[in-house]
Amino acid sequence: MWTDTGTGNFTDDKLYVGQTNAKTIERCLLMTTDPGDLVLDPTCGSGTTAYVAEQWGRRWITIDTSRVALALARARIMGAKYPWYLLKDSEEGQRKEAEVTRSAPATHATYDDIRHGFVYHRVPHITLKSIANNTEIDTIWEAKQPAVEEALAALNAALAGHPVPFEVTSGRPSCRAKIRVSFAV
Structure with a gap:
């Protein structure tokens, strides 16, 4: 379900009565085509499909x-x-691609073929393995662990006289719901 393509602040203003939302067409084109592909729109309307296809480097034919x-x-x-x-x-x-990927520029011949795509800015791909193997975590752990132990000791001291589980009531009189809370510290 695409909740951001409906109406409201996430969409373009409609200029024509029968105009389709450009974000919906854009998402469909990006899922199903590559740069240089041919897009056919047999019901041109206000030209949204051709507009989006042109924007994303697709060739297009529109009919009405x-x-x-x-x-x-x-x-x-x-x-x-x-x-x-x-x-x-x-x-x-090729020069920009080498700059973005921090590698040597390609030396093969170029033909300005759109089917090879565009140069995009990239962000590093972060995986759980890279997080688990991150050596900075040990440094952060050593720096923050005393504060965590201190907060845990303060919590245990505050809960020392209370029965476990104990009842907590809401601060607002309109919703004095009782919540059962149990701690295993």
Whole structure:
């Protein structure tokens, strides 16, 4: 369920009555196509599919029986501003890819082929194994463990006279629900 593609602050403003949300079309295109693929929209409407396909480097064909719909789509696409991307299969793209991956630039020939994709900024992939093997955890443990032991001792001292489990009531009079709490310290 895509709750962020419905209505409200997460969507684009509708300019036309029959306009589909661009975020929905974008998500469908990104799931099913690669840069350079051909997208067919047999019901052009306001041209949202062509607009999104152009934005994400897909070729597109759009069809409609209404001249009004085609005129709207033409105006929308011709007047649109799109973000600028670097092709991975270009000399500048190879240099940027090497910079992003911190490796030597590729030396093979380039053809400016969009099917090779774009150069993207990357973030490190963090796995549970990398967290478990992280040597900084030992340093953090040594620094923070005395404070944890001190807080645990203070909690045990505060609970020393109370029966376990004990009852806690809510602070607000309107909801004086009793909660049974048990501690195993």
